[in-house]
Amino acid sequence: MAPALVANGSVKADAANPGSSPAIPSRAIPPIAHPTPEDAFGVAANIQYHAQYSPHFSPFKFEVEQAFFSTAESVRDTLIQRWNATYEHFQKSDPKHIHYISMEYLQGRALTNALGNLGLTDAYAAALYKLGYDLENVVEQEKDPALGNGGLGRLASCFLDSLATLNLPAWGYGLRYKYGLFKQLITKKGQEEYAEDWLEKFSPWEIVRHDIVYPIRFFGKVKVDPNGRRKWVGGEQLQALAYDIPIPGFKTKNTISLRIWEAKSPPRDFNLAAFNAGKHQEAVDLHFKAEQICAVLYPGDETEDGKLLRLKQQYLLCSASLQLQDILTRFKDRRSQDSFSWAELPNKVAVQMNDTHPTLAIPELMRLLIDEEGLGWEEAWAITSSTVAYTNHTVLPEALEKWSQVVMSKLLPRHVEIITEIDKQFHALVREIRPDLEEKLNGLAILDNSKPDKPLVRMANLCVISSHSVNGVAELHSDILKKELFADFYSLWPKKFQNKTNGVTPRRWLRFASPELSAIITKWLRTDEWVTNLDLLTGLRQFADDNQLQSEWTAAKIANKLRLAKYLEQVTGIKVDPQSLFDVQVKRIHEYKRQLLNILSVIYRFKKIKELNPEERGNFVPRTVMFGGKAFATYAQAKRIVKLVTDVGEVVNNDHDVSHLLKVVFIPNYNVSVAEVAIPASELSQHISTAGLEASGTSNMKFALNGSLIIGTLDGANVEIREEVGEENFFLFGARADEVPMLRKEREEGKFVPDPRFEEVKAFIRSGAFGDYDYGPLVDSLEGNSGFGRGDYFLVGYDFPSYLEAQSKVDEAYKDKARWTKMSILSTAGSGKFSSDRTISQYAEDIWKIQACQVP
Numbered sequence: 085m086a087p088a089l090v091a092n093g094s095v096k097a098d099a100a101n102p103g104s105s106p107a108i109p110s111r112a113i114p115p116i117a118h119p120t121p122e123d124a125f126g127v128a129a130n131i132q133y134h135a136q137y138s139p140h141f142s143p144f145k146f147e148v149e150q151a152f153f154s155t156a157e158s159v160r161d162t163l164i165q166r167w168n169a170t171y172e173h174f175q176k177s178d179p180k181h182i183h184y185i186s187m188e189y190l191q192g193r194a195l196t197n198a199l200g201n202l203g204l205t206d207a208y209a210a211a212l213y214k215l216g217y218d219l220e221n222v223v224e225q226e227k228d229p230a231l232g233n234g235g236l237g238r239l240a241s242c243f244l245d246s247l248a249t250l251n252l253p254a255w256g257y258g259l260r261y262k263y264g265l266f267k268q269l270i271t272k273k274g275q276e277e278y279a280e281d282w283l284e285k286f287s288p289w290e291i292v293r294h295d296i297v298y299p300i301r302f303f304g305k306v307k308v309d310p311n312g313r314r315k316w317v318g319g320e321q322l323q324a325l326a327y328d329i330p331i332p333g334f335k336t337k338n339t340i341s342l343r344i345w346e347a348k349s350p351p352r353d354f355n356l357a358a359f360n361a362g363k364h365q366e367a368v369d370l371h372f373k374a375e376q377i378c379a380v381l382y383p384g385d386e387t388e389d390g391k392l393l394r395l396k397q398q399y400l401l402c403s404a405s406l407q408l409q410d411i412l413t414r415f416k417d418r419r420s421q422d423s424f425s426w427a428e429l430p431n432k433v434a435v436q437m438n439d440t441h442p443t444l445a446i447p448e449l450m451r452l453l454i455d456e457e458g459l460g461w462e463e464a465w466a467i468t469s470s471t472v473a474y475t476n477h478t479v480l481p482e483a484l485e486k487w488s489q490v491v492m493s494k495l496l497p498r499h500v501e502i503i504t505e506i507d508k509q510f511h512a513l514v515r516e517i518r519p520d521l522e523e524k525l526n527g528l529a530i531l532d533n534s535k536p537d538k539p540l541v542r543m544a545n546l547c548v549i550s551s552h553s554v555n556g557v558a559e560l561h562s563d564i565l566k567k568e569l570f571a572d573f574y575s576l577w578p579k580k581f582q583n584k585t586n587g588v589t590p591r592r593w594l595r596f597a598s599p600e601l602s603a604i605i606t607k608w609l610r611t612d613e614w615v616t617n618l619d620l621l622t623g624l625r626q627f628a629d630d631n632q633l634q635s636e637w638t639a640a641k642i643a644n645k646l647r648l649a650k651y652l653e654q655v656t657g658i659k660v661d662p663q664s665l666f667d668v669q670v671k672r673i674h675e676y677k678r679q680l681l682n683i684l685s686v687i688y689r690f691k692k693i694k695e696l697n698p699e700e701r702g703n704f705v706p707r708t709v710m711f712g713g714k715a716f717a718t719y720a721q722a723k724r725i726v727k728l729v730t731d732v733g734e735v736v737n738n739d740h741d742v743s744h745l746l747k748v749v750f751i752p753n754y755n756v757s758v759a760e761v762a763i764p765a766s767e768l769s770q771h772i773s774t775a776g777l778e779a780s781g782t783s784n785m786k787f788a789l790n791g792s793l794i795i796g797t798l799d800g801a802n803v804e805i806r807e808e809v810g811e812e813n814f815f816l817f818g819a820r821a822d823e824v825p826m827l828r829k830e831r832e833e834g835k836f837v838p839d840p841r842f843e844e845v846k847a848f849i850r851s852g853a854f855g856d857y858d859y860g861p862l863v864d865s866l867e868g869n870s871g872f873g874r875g876d877y878f879l880v881g882y883d884f885p886s887y888l889e890a891q892s893k894v895d896e897a898y899k900d901k902a903r904w905t906k907m908s909i910l911s912t913a914g915s916g917k918f919s920s921d922r923t924i925s926q927y928a929e930d931i932w933k934i935q936a937c938q939v940p
């Protein structure tokens with residue numbers, strides 16, 4: 085085990101004695117190509133070297149695919165060098181580390197980002213040009229790894245970029261799903277799902293760590309030895325194998341690691357005897373069973389399937405990341421034996437749980453400290469609760485994780501014992517210090533035994549009770565946590581609750597996604613420091629009326645619009661007018677996000693244009709309304725919405741009276757790469773969730789940063805974006821979060837009077853205007869005053885009139901080009917707060933208590 089203990093990407097000989105490096109013989113051999121070139125000539129030689137000496141294809145071919153892989157491997161050399169230097173430096177300096185645990189990462193393509201962060205874009209572009217390729221085309225060869233569903237996963241990836249850029253000592257932990265989020269195809273039938281095989285060839289960015297393999301146990305039982313010590317034994321054992329993906333910071337040597345785990349069966353599970361005896365199936369069964377665990381990404385909510393598999397995934401992630409062999413061993417390894425004390429762990433290790441998915445980190449850490457290290461309960465509890473912190477991402481009741489106690493007891497018997505004890509001590513604590521809360525204990529407890537036939541474990545409650553910090557992801561959301569979802573917990577521990585408004589990385593989402601706009605910003609601010617100090621964008625405000633800036637700004641926008649128009653034609657065959665208003669709503673398809681509200685207003689617009697005579701039509705602002713996003717395969721209502729959008733597009737785009745004034749496009753397979761094309765081209769973006777339901781949203785930040793105006797409700801981070809960009813630069817509509825419960829009640833009581841325009845649009849859909857698909861169940865969900873299930877639970881009908889009004893204001897504003905451009909500039913100028921650098925600095929200071937540790 086010993087060599088594996090240096091589980092940090094560095095070589096032991098180096099760390100102990102940086103001057104000599106017997107472990108790396110290659111240093112004695114003159115390199116054929118410079119390993120980490122910085123000029124075009126050196127880079128070209130290095131790329132050729134990889135094409136020839138680490139070929140994954142015939143070494144005689146150098147087509148664009150080979151160009152990509154050899155370019156990526158060349159870049160990887162530089163990343164590995166910096167990554168080794170980083171962890172070597174961390175090991176010497178011994179700072180406190182943050183370990184960010186997340187079931188999802190939505191990394192997007194890595195090449196452009198790596199080159200940009202390393203400052204090598206020009207050198208590589210010139211080198212590839214010498215070799216006969218455009219960097220732009222080479223970049224397109226990369227698969228977009230989608231190891232996440234949406235915002236939560238993308239947040240984790242933005243955070244890693246900021247952690248590296250801010251030189252913070254950090255690790256990201258996740259799972260290596262073989263198939264990430266499905267690939268979406270749009271056909272006549274609507275959305276179809278196909279497996280997305282991001283590893284089809286291989287990923288040049290991951291480094292398999294054959295030296296880091298940990299045992300993971302499932303099932304089994306708890307054994308008690310004569311002196312009362314409990315230990316989890318038996319059951320099944322498999323292995324977690326580490327893969328490391330280097331994450332470079334921007335303009336710094338610091339390069340951190342995203343460590344993703346793959347489940348493997350131990351070699352003995354391959355039953356060679358059975359195989360030789362001809363029982364092939366039997367021999368491979370166990371093998372496959374293990375490998376299945378990381379086969380697919382679990383769709384966040386909306387599905388009941390595969391619960392046991394999901395729980396196995398969660399435990400694998402927590403156990404492998406935390407195990408004595410990883411986080412804890414690294415800690416142990418660095419303490420000299422005589423001064424070793426577990427009590428010091430919280431001074432060196434912080435663990436952040438991205439939502440409740442990694443909750444099992446809590447009982448797992450307790451188990452390791454108590455059963456394996458022999459600590460007492462009190463001591464283990466003090467250490468655990470000062471190490472772990474929890475971020476809540478949703479208040480939707482159906483998305484709050486609850487696990488069956490029966491299932492969990494079978495899979496993780498010792499953990500259920502520990503959870504039960506935590507729950508028991510929580511009951512005792514409440515009785516002692518807050519007897520007034522005793523009657524509410526049923527709801528606050530971790531174990532929910534209210535249904536004897538279906539006892540549950542409430543993961544959110546376990547997180548709140550066990551963590552030293554609980555945070556929401558936007559001010560409004562954190563307020564809702566304090567006042568509603570966790571109100572009683574808040575009254576118990578007011579200091580535990582914090583807000584950390586989300587952010588996005590300005591590198592990927594502005595600097596690299598829109599080089600044109602970035603160059604203009606740099607020119608007018610006379611510095612590119614804004615890329616790491618986004619507040620500097622406020623410097624643009626003074627020039628918002630300047631004609632010269634306005635015309636440069638418009639030109640950059642047009643370039644981005646042309647790029648998107650070209651992409652749309654490629655993937656959908658639909659031609660759009662680059663002079664029209666580009667109106668974009670891209671995000672997962674969900675009833676609460678209300679793509680339905682958007683498409684209903686599009687239908688209304690279509691009807692109105694149609695009813696006018698040709699002269700009057702001239703008053704309409706030409707618009708291209710774009711939708712994109714994936715509906716979970718089992719979420720029928722969301723899939724109907726996708727179908728409706730495409731059916732409406734079919735009718736509108738082929739109507740000769742209308743199609744020059746209105747186009748409706750569904751952009752297939754929304755992912756990070758699509759977002760990078762769509763967002764910089766957008767002029768208006770839609771963030772129109774029912775107030776109180778979108779915890780933060782992060783695409784609203786990406787859009788605002790790119791000068792796209794927002795039409796939106798007072799929900800999530802919209803509230804803060806509106807404050808920052810100015811209310812005159814935000815198209816607000818809709819009910820406020822605090823009005824929602826009352827409005828739902830009015831509906832139930834039959835008091836809601838729908839707007840005639842809303843009734844008109846629903847009737848139009850029911851009339852079959854968009855084909856013979858049965859939209860009954862979809863339109864029924866909008867009928868108020870009860871009778872139909874939840875009766876327009878998301879208040880589409882209530883918000884419809886104020887939404888139409890806000891849309892008219894958009895049209896008016898767009899007619900005045902100078903005014904619109906000024907608003908767009910002010911939107912970018914006001915987006916400084918929404919850098920993930922700001923978010924991460926706040927986590928580092930307020931929750932993790934960690935400090936920068938920059939590689940010299």
Ligand SMILES: *Cc1c(COP(=O)(O)O)cnc(C)c1O
Nearest residue numbers: 234235671755756759781782783
């Ligand atoms: C930013 C992003 C999201 C999150 O979008 P929201 O509108 O905040 O829900 C989802 N998917 C991708 C690919 C993203 O880049």
